[in-house]
Amino acid sequence: MLLALTSGSSRALTALRSPAVCHPTRSALLVTPCAHKTARLSPEISRVSLVTRASAAGSAAVPSQSHSSSTANMNGNGLSPLGAKPSQSNQANEEVQGAMLEPSAANKNWVRVSAIVAAIAAVSGSMNFLPGQLSRSVHLTGFAVWLGTNVWVSVAGLIMFKNLPRQTFGKLQAKLFPPYFAANVAAIAVQIGSLAFTSGTTPVVNQIALGGALVINLANWLVVEPGATRVMLERYQLENSPNRDAAKVKQLYKQFGKLHGLSSSLNLGSLVGAFVHGWWLSSLFTFAV
Numbered sequence: 001m002l003l004a005l006t007s008g009s010s011r012a013l014t015a016l017r018s019p020a021v022c023h024p025t026r027s028a029l030l031v032t033p034c035a036h037k038t039a040r041l042s043p044e045i046s047r048v049s050l051v052t053r054a055s056a057a058g059s060a061a062v063p064s065q066s067h068s069s070s071t072a073n074m075n076g077n078g079l080s081p082l083g084a085k086p087s088q089s090n091q092a093n094e095e096v097q098g099a100m101l102e103p104s105a106a107n108k109n110w111v112r113v114s115a116i117v118a119a120i121a122a123v124s125g126s127m128n129f130l131p132g133q134l135s136r137s138v139h140l141t142g143f144a145v146w147l148g149t150n151v152w153v154s155v156a157g158l159i160m161f162k163n164l165p166r167q168t169f170g171k172l173q174a175k176l177f178p179p180y181f182a183a184n185v186a187a188i189a190v191q192i193g194s195l196a197f198t199s200g201t202t203p204v205v206n207q208i209a210l211g212g213a214l215v216i217n218l219a220n221w222l223v224v225e226p227g228a229t230r231v232m233l234e235r236y237q238l239e240n241s242p243n244r245d246a247a248k249v250k251q252l253y254k255q256f257g258k259l260h261g262l263s264s265s266l267n268l269g270s271l272v273g274a275f276v277h278g279w280w281l282s283s284l285f286t287f288a289v
Helices: 002-017 035-040 043-076 109-124 131-163 166-197 204-239 246-282
Strands: none
Touching: 131 166, 131 246, 166 204, 204 246
């Protein structure tokens, strides 16, 4: 049978090459004979046409399936089924190493300190700072650092919580909180120390606000926050383990919740103390209305 088909195909191809027969129009999918010569084609040519059409249809099916699977993959990756161009991924590549940039001169500590000292000298008129004026300036600076860090960490923490993966957010907070509480302790201590060089007496409520905030931040810095971080990292380790203990994870979840709630309550107390002290400081200013 194959021999007969081959023989017939050969005769058909010979007939196609003959000048007396109009050559068919060839396309990617089928071979179409000239319309006015269709009736004169031999049965062999008809068989070749059918074979050609079947082969072309089979070969065309493969790209179609590939295109369908490709489209399915693109849709699975979040691409538009209407053929929209894919957007750039906003995920960070943690494998990229190297410095982000070369620090500018304005980011060097000695440049910043020099700029601050020069600005104060220009305002005071000389380098002979009066003890009273200097202590008041230091006190206000300490208050600004205290209140500013509290407000900023509250705002930035909420933004990071909404935009970072849970474990990434927790690990970042674990790096952020120790220097944050340390900065608060230093700022409050500076304010308490600077009051010794100012004239007048500080109201009792402000003494309580400053002293209480100092104790609160020391407790958060040295006791509560390290305990919460330890429990959180232990929980993360279990969550990422192939042999995950669901009961242990749930226990650590509750334990971390208690420590985090205590730390947040203490931090709120520090923020309230900052606003109480700021209210008293504002009463010392006189503005012409």
